[in-house]
Amino acid sequence: MARKLTRQDMKEAAEKYKNWGKWGPDDEIGTLNYTSAEDIVAATRLVKKGKVISLALNFDHLGPQGAKSKYPSMGRTNPIHTMLRTGTDAYSGVLDKRGIRAADDMVVMPLQCGTQWDGLGHVFYEDHMWNGYDCREVTSAGAQKCGIEKTKNKMVGRGVLLDVARYKGVDSLEDGYGITNEDLYGTAKKQKVELKRGDYVIVRTGMMERCQKAGSWDGYPGGDAPGFGFETLDFVKETELAALASDTWGCEVRPNPVAEGENINQPWHWITIPIMGMTMGEIFELKELADDCAADKVYEFLFVAPAIPITGAVGSPVNPLAIK
Amino acid sequence: MARKLTRQDMKEAAEKYKNWGKWGPDDEIGTLNYTSAEDIVAATRLVKKGKVISLALNFDHLGPQGAKSKYPSMGRTNPIHTMLRTGTDAYSGVLDKRGIRAADDMVVMPLQCGTQWDGLGHVFYEDHMWNGYDCREVTSAGAQKCGIEKTKNKMVGRGVLLDVARYKGVDSLEDGYGITNEDLYGTAKKQKVELKRGDYVIVRTGMMERCQKAGSWDGYPGGDAPGFGFETLDFVKETELAALASDTWGCEVRPNPVAEGENINQPWHWITIPIMGMTMGEIFELKELADDCAADKVYEFLFVAPAIPITGAVGSPVNPLAIK
């Protein structure tokens, strides 16, 4: 059982794991820099079957937002998709004056409502964001630094699935279970896959499938969950991964291992995003990929998951593709 | 100069080019079916430099919507990006009660407002959509058939840039210029690239760059434009391409070559989308890709451009990646 974290631990971790300046004072993408051109070429050679697996939940009113949670959502709702023109308009003849029968549509969506990237403007450490930028660079007008649009031609590389649930022999890790460094390395070893610098590492807890089987998202958004323990900051540091993603709402174990009376929520986020510059994927749907990897024993693939470059955004919905 | 189209021409074209049933009565993705698993594997082997080029405009208030146009926009606006929590909130201390300093955000966007896929629910031919589905499948509640989410694990394959502007020796084709079959085949030949079944073909007219140089989108959305002539339906049919994209608002030449008095707008769309089942990319930013291809003489690449799977959507914003 991990020791409960204090504010002093956070300070020490911030010093220990800090990557500020590593890619120059003007860098806005952090660990995405780890993936080299050679890594991308190599990743493409992993494609053997020509099979494309989407890791996205569909974006609709059936998404996880609005479910019961101990943790208020602060404005995250499921997407609202509305039509600007429809086939029923067409059928009714009301579009014919335009000389074309066409449908158009619109979406209203919190950028963190479904399968998503958390960009480097998403979390601050005290008054700073990634690379030491002042947190006041993220105003109501958006992120003047580290906007998700800066990652526009990133999110391509070698993907590795670490199926920790399968490694531990369970359908789903239990809520509150903090994934350890040993779990991650052990899973890799058992899967006979070696982690490399610049990888996109995707970790399966099984939690999403548990909710899907239960037919309810209650507890999923912000509730207790399995996820990365604080010690896995070492794993992130040592592997020099490009980005990390998981099938939970927030990657990190909940309840967080925080000492009583300390006002610290999501301590692992405090370090990974603003201190290490690590982009994070959440709410990834991993069942199909996990089944495929278990069947062919190949846990590495070409991973392509471009963010929608919404200027100044601190995150993005995404349709991540694993190509095997 | 192409003959001016009449309603009778449309009827004949609908018969001639119809792909309904080709992939079975339940198909909802049309020509995206042309790309095989082998094509995907082969496309990955085109990656030699490990260079990723995004073909997306940033999504923001500087986008093309709202510019002057002869053609009313029917509700398309530029994206509205708003924040749900900010770094200024963090700095002000108002987030500390939550134990984490984080920013969140939201977008309101017409799905056709920027770099986008037109899905198969976007255009109807009379009372039908792709594969013969009733157009009433697209209601205010969205597309019950051919929603963009059906393409979730598609949009991966060999990409080919046809730089028609460069082939014709101009910075930009002129507004009203209808690209011919000969232009397309001639460009491919000059570029020494052979088109194959299942390709994602991307055609550069230079129009977007012309607007960007002028510093104004006036005329771009719905105005006169270079683009595909009606005869290029043959090109689409013969090449058996997966999808076609361009750097204009609507791919098709405008003014449309339509006989006076005929109430026909975007005749090429009438056929490509509902009759042929062809997904179409619009507002692709092609300068960087075109420059790169001109420099290394390689016009083929791995193309990955996943739609955001918004359930029932008739289109999607996209960040298309050319990986060379």
Next chain:
Amino acid sequence: MARKLTRQDMKEAAEKYKNWGKWGPDDEIGTLNYTSAEDIVAATRLVKKGKVISLALNFDHLGPQGAKSKYPSMGRTNPIHTMLRTGTDAYSGVLDKRGIRAADDMVVMPLQCGTQWDGLGHVFYEDHMWNGYDCREVTSAGAQKCGIEKTKNKMVGRGVLLDVARYKGVDSLEDGYGITNEDLYGTAKKQKVELKRGDYVIVRTGMMERCQKAGSWDGYPGGDAPGFGFETLDFVKETELAALASDTWGCEVRPNPVAEGENINQPWHWITIPIMGMTMGEIFELKELADDCAADKVYEFLFVAPAIPITGAVGSPVNPLAIK
């Protein structure tokens, strides 16, 4: 117990209660016409105390949408209020380059999500809307006829509260209780208030207060509810009221008194809105008004409840004022 309604009953009711043409072929506001200038002058003279009582729920995420319901919401959500500039931006100094420290904001809201008017474009009878207009006048581009903006200078007149719950001696009528004509007339009589042509009649069931006491909106939106029985169409007709409002989600009793196997939902709406041209208020908060009326025994007042004139809207959020 009322007889269960059949399709034939609907046809007969449509004939019996039809007001089409009553205010000319171009009318778009129906029974709002009943209120005369003299009625307005007279209504102002009812103001004796100078007390203003709002009948609106606040519009926020605590509203009734999203609660459990047997009846899917078809896209109605609570309002989403977001900021475009904030006091925290101001505090952080990021607005100072503009020379003014100001906050701005935005709302995304279904127009039927809270205290609201249902306009005459809201419900259709077969292929027609109020006054016989074709229902195809309400397209994805909005209501070309009977848009709520046509009521811009209406919604002023004499208001009368009929506190049916108090009349029946209960805190709240029971779900499924169909208010009768006798209930309405009996309440008026007991309250010593005479109904007049052109009145705005507001009926209290107590249901909203029941939900508020329970601390949950479950069942409120679309669930079983007390409300107007079908026979009260006679009351609407006889009193020649301008508009009718209540403290429930949908005014009408639920479950609806419909014969088994008949596909009829909200039969009273079928007639009141498109056939009679009656504007309807829903989700009115009546506790404060009811308490005040019970205390001073005065159940009539000046009623002012202007719709926000959103062009082509079929409804509007509203802050209805009872001025006593």
Next chain:
Amino acid sequence: MARKLTRQDMKEAAEKYKNWGKWGPDDEIGTLNYTSAEDIVAATRLVKKGKVISLALNFDHLGPQGAKSKYPSMGRTNPIHTMLRTGTDAYSGVLDKRGIRAADDMVVMPLQCGTQWDGLGHVFYEDHMWNGYDCREVTSAGAQKCGIEKTKNKMVGRGVLLDVARYKGVDSLEDGYGITNEDLYGTAKKQKVELKRGDYVIVRTGMMERCQKAGSWDGYPGGDAPGFGFETLDFVKETELAALASDTWGCEVRPNPVAEGENINQPWHWITIPIMGMTMGEIFELKELADDCAADKVYEFLFVAPAIPITGAVGSPVNPLAIK
């Protein structure tokens, strides 16, 4: 010609006009307190004709936002009205499974995009808002103090139109013309109307009508405009008015009379809203009211203009009614 304002002038004005504490330390509505119950009763007696005049522009894509301006809009756009269900859906038969043919709709709108109230959370003086509240009370989560919902049962009283344009003998005051105290008092005198404490004072410049005649809003939102000169703070103070409204984008004269090199934008706003606690109406459409008043020589009326109580909002769209 008024002297050009400096930061020192602002400081002095802030001291001179400060109303903080006047209605107690917990007050959140400022000068709206001036209207007494007796004032409301008296105002109702002004109604003689039973005529209701709306002072709202319709809310749609033809509104003033998006017009050319020297002053960037900071995210204000015209309203976007979309449908959730339509008459064309009804006609197409796709709603019949629900047993009711009904239309629903939604709006996305900046709260300051059209005819509106600026609430007391809208402008800050240095780090404070009305009554001395910390400006950090207005976060991305909305206004925790002085939200517009606090005015829910206000905005009722005596309205007085001051038709300054007519007083000055012009169709419209010129851009850059700063309305003086003498203009306001002189207009009242000529109109034979005496201003009283608690009045809602509505000032016509004619600017909106000028734009409407020109068929263009260019310059209206944030451009040069006639409006209140800085000296009219005295008028506001002396008359003890409840709220002030006008037919311009921002009430205040533009360009602002500010000394070169001073970073002060909208100086009159700096004082009226946070220092005096004055709610302000903007973009009021006054033609019909002005014509009516000129015709019957009666410039006073019952004014009812309820804000939509969106919790935490710093403003509200409004349909203000003048009832004569």
